[in-house]
Amino acid sequence: MNINNLTTTDLNLLPVFQVLLEERSVTRAAGRLNLTQPAISRNLARLRTLFNDPLFTRTPKGLIPTPRAEMLALQLRQSLQDLSHLISPAVFTPESATKNFRLATTDYGAQVLLPPVIKRLRTEAPGVNLEIVPWQESLLQELYQHDIDLATCTVEDAPAAIHGRGVGSDRFVCVVRDNHPAAEQPLDLEHYANYPHALITMGGARKGAIDYLLEERGLKRRIALRVPHFVAALAIISQSDMILTVPYGLASSFAKQYQLKILPFPMPQKGFTYSIIWHERYIKDPAHMWLRNLVFEELTHTLEALNVGFRVS
Numbered sequence: 001m002n003i004n005n006l007t008t009t010d011l012n013l014l015p016v017f018q019v020l021l022e023e024r025s026v027t028r029a030a031g032r033l034n035l036t037q038p039a040i041s042r043n044l045a046r047l048r049t050l051f052n053d054p055l056f057t058r059t060p061k062g063l064i065p066t067p068r069a070e071m072l073a074l075q076l077r078q079s080l081q082d083l084s085h086l087i088s089p090a091v092f093t094p095e096s097a098t099k100n101f102r103l104a105t106t107d108y109g110a111q112v113l114l115p116p117v118i119k120r121l122r123t124e125a126p127g128v129n130l131e132i133v134p135w136q137e138s139l140l141q142e143l144y145q146h147d148i149d150l151a152t153c154t155v156e157d158a159p160a161a162i163h164g165r166g167v168g169s170d171r172f173v174c175v176v177r178d179n180h181p182a183a184e185q186p187l188d189l190e191h192y193a194n195y196p197h198a199l200i201t202m203g204g205a206r207k208g209a210i211d212y213l214l215e216e217r218g219l220k221r222r223i224a225l226r227v228p229h230f231v232a233a234l235a236i237i238s239q240s241d242m243i244l245t246v247p248y249g250l251a252s253s254f255a256k257q258y259q260l261k262i263l264p265f266p267m268p269q270k271g272f273t274y275s276i277i278w279h280e281r282y283i284k285d286p287a288h289m290w291l292r293n294l295v296f297e298e299l300t301h302t303l304e305a306l307n308v309g310f311r312v313s
Helices: 003-007 013-023 026-033 037-051 067-087 107-113 115-124 137-141 189-194 209-216 230-237 248-258 286-307
Strands: 056-059 062-065 099-105 128-134 150-153 162-170 172-177 196-200 222-227 243-247 260-264 272-279
Touching: 013 026, 013 037, 013 067, 026 037, 037 067, 062 067, 099 107, 099 286, 107 115, 107 230, 107 248, 107 286, 115 128, 115 286, 137 150, 150 286, 162 286, 172 230, 172 248, 196 230, 222 230, 230 243, 230 248, 243 248, 248 260, 248 286, 272 286
Parallel strands: 099 128, 099 150, 196 222, 196 243
Antiparallel strands: 056 062, 150 272, 162 272, 172 243, 172 260
């Protein structure tokens, strides 16, 4: 491709050429293009110079293309169609789309938050495929490199290139096995800190948000177990004397299944917001806009339902 040739050529001549090929008349071409006949004649003269060929001969029945013009016509229509598609706004049609998306989330997100998303995907866009990858804190800086379309997480200070939208709020509660001593009387902060704890770690974190809250009060808890998965942690807690501090939505979803008691977190808290986040490269992509709107709607509804009638023992 010779870019220099393109930059010195008036590409506006090409649509005129195409209309002349179709109409075989300067008058009719002028009418279609809302130009004057002299303007069309001047453009035709420039086209003849550009292609070094007469392109058309005049006859009583109109313009007859030369062999050179007929040869050019084979490529011209397709080239103009390609250019039109290039500059036209992209359109995403879910029902006929065949596309792959990658979404990063935790096992909690995959088991509790995403089933309604996937159900709707299968209904509205049966040809769309979804790959779920594990969420790690490091992905916040690497969404672009890992080619991840969306992630669900809690985030406060996102990098400049990351965009997000809140989908719902939650707060921490404590979960213990059904007959745990901590469930027999109100749990204060000091007793809470003295029990052994399980910590859900994503990406190998040694501390959680709760540890920093305790440090502000001059307290420290013993982390007796570190486990990378939310649901696995709940199963383990059901058979142990440890306390697990998790979002209420998670606790309420699995308390009955694992015979767990939900206890208030013994400390004032602001709560936190779940968000969907994405890299700015996708911000105007129609397929991505459709996906994130769908995910936003379903996650918002799910989190609202989980938190209706918020209550603990």
